[in-house]
Amino acid sequence: MFGSRKKAAEFERRIEEYHQALLRVAQHVGVDIAGQASGERAAVVICDGIDRLVGKEPIDTKPGREERPISASVRKIRLSGAVNITVRQGPEPRMEVFASSVSDLSKVLTTVSGDCLTVDNEPMMIITSGRGVSQIITGNVGAISMSGSIINAGRNIFRQGASVEQRDEPPKLSVEVTLPCVSSLRISGAGNVLYQDMQLDDLLLDVTGAGNIEVSGKTTRLEAEVSGAGNIRGFDLVAKHSRLRVSGAGNIKATATESVIARVSGVGKIKIAGNPSERDTDVSGMGKIRFVDYLASVSAN
Template sequence: MLGAVVGALSLSACTLEGSGTAKSELRELDSFDAIELGGVFTLVVHVAPGTTQKVEVSSDDNIVPKILTTVSGGELDLSVDHRMVHPEHPMKVEVWVPSLTKIDASGASKIEVTGLHGERFELDLSGASQSTLAGVVDHFELDSSGAAKLEARALQATTVELDLSGAGHAEVWASDRLDAEVSGAGKVRYWGDPKQVNRDVSGSGSVEPG
């Protein structure tokens, strides 16, 4: 019993509690066209050619300074400089960029991206991430594991290549070709009436038209 009490006190001491006072902060960063994040972020990305890059970080005023936004090799890395945080206001990062080619997300992040365009966009999801994508691209590539969910019916792609494992769920749009590899209980629904659909399904997974 004493050990449990000590453990609970230790955990409480390691947790940064949100103050309850909301704060937003604009940050000037080097240019990037890819984003990596983990944990429990809400990420909103607005993509538009010619737009001026901008990054706004929001949460409790004592948590915002702990949200790290580091750019290296053209990739924005979002992380928290504290072992455990308990915010009263969600940890939200809102981004405006002229182009975006990739997002790599883990944990339980929520992601919304609008205005995607260009030759290629790649999305890597793991854990319980939830994502919504919109735009027009030539090729969309998805690698998803765990219980991640993707809503990408509004992302009109010519070709889609996806690898879905675990209990994930993905909704995609392809006009020409869909290559889908599904294992576990993963489920894929597709729109766009693609001319070619290649399925490789194992376990109780499925690939079906929407």
């Protein structure tokens, strides 16, 4: 019993030391934290005070949206990073960028070179401990060394340049694109692409990493490849002729109405709908190729 009281007293003493330390930091910064309901709120007030002292703009938490220029000549889209893209087929080219806050819009990087649009985000590294604590480091980070304890109540830690920011969750970044003819989609990273209701002669889909592509519409010839742990969901894309390849642990779901060539190496899977009469399949490893019944939402005629 005496030992428990001693530990409780020591714990209370440590809490009071931390409280007094926060008060001293707040006084030095020039803010008042006496009325704050929690230590987290007090820390936010102190960080805001530091930002004002160094001339840093406060984070704008309102959802962000901006329109960026794009040419109708773009035929290919390449995604590198953790951004979600929605592609629509239409005569008027348009590109809109969305972020969970206005301050995060600049993190979405869009560049056009020739007929290719590349979408990326600022470099981001997510470190997760075994107890579920995430640290997300973005921007031009040289090196970080840590010793001792970091107490982080219910938030992620973002380090950007020479500053540290705390947020409830990683930024949500997305791009919506309307173009007359996008015939190539490539993903390297962990992003997602949704391509809806398109009609093309030829379509190339390529996923390297853990990204996902979902497509719907009609095409004469489909070429789809997954290397890594990504997925291509294309049952609602009606193709006459399909060439499909999976290497690694990825998956492809595709529809072919006349012919299909399918290859799997590794533990990946390919599922084929459309009941094609010409079938050329080969599996090396523990993977699988299956022909399935699926009624596509797009007519094959």
